[in-house]
Amino acid sequence: QLLESGGGLVQPGGSLRLSCAASGFTFPSYAMSWVRQAPGRGLEWVSTFNPMNQSPHYADFVKGRFTISRDTSKSTLFLHMKNLRADDTATYYCAKGTPGDPDYFDFWGQGTLVAVSS
Amino acid sequence: SFVLTQPPSVSVAPGETARITCEGNNIGSKSVHWYQQKPGQAPVVVIYYDTDRPSEIPDRYSGSNSGNTATLTINRAAAGDEADYYCQVWDNSRGVGVFGGGTKLTVL
Helix, strand or coil: CEEEECCEEECCCCCEEEEEEECCCCHHHEEEEEEEECCCCCEEEEEEEECCCCEEEECHHHCCCEEEEEECCCCEEEEEECCCCHHHCEEEEEEEEEECCCCCCCEECCCEEEEECC | CCCCECCCEEEECCCCCEEEEEECCCHHHCCCEEEEECCCCCCEEEEECCCECCCCCCCCEEEEEECCEEEEEECCCCHHHCEEEEEEEEECCCCEEEECCCEEEEEC
């Protein structure tokens, strides 16, 4: 199970932290990702944490603004977002990947909505 | 960056075969994954590693990948198959995930 939280309305330039509480699998061993979907638009990959080398991966449009992290003791994935823009408005999904290196997303949470507006 | 191109929409009559394509430069050298998303729901993987199918997905769903085109095939299409479908790869050369633009499947 993946349960996202932390979404909401934020002003342009503001910050937000999304959380994804995971259960039912060995969290530290799996690549975990954030994927977003703007209203009426397609899926857009945002970021992945690779457990093999403990390294984060980011889409170009969020580099320097978003930070992915995890707390393995709490089986929780985070996405720290700053300098938010109107075009960051979207539903943000937490997605469980494959054990080890990133590849595909075999289970998704229900998403949390982030709205950036003044 | 690696780009995946899908047709915006595909229509098929009930009982017929729907084919949704995903084009990318030498995509046959990568593993392609497919997701189904129904309105108001989270995506669900229907095909992974080009041809593998989760146990809960009907065997009417299949995938192929060669050259510059990957294809999701849905046999005996039914109203319950109506959804948006997305292809996806992991671009190892850049360490990024890539989705196609999505295809809306209509069964009418």
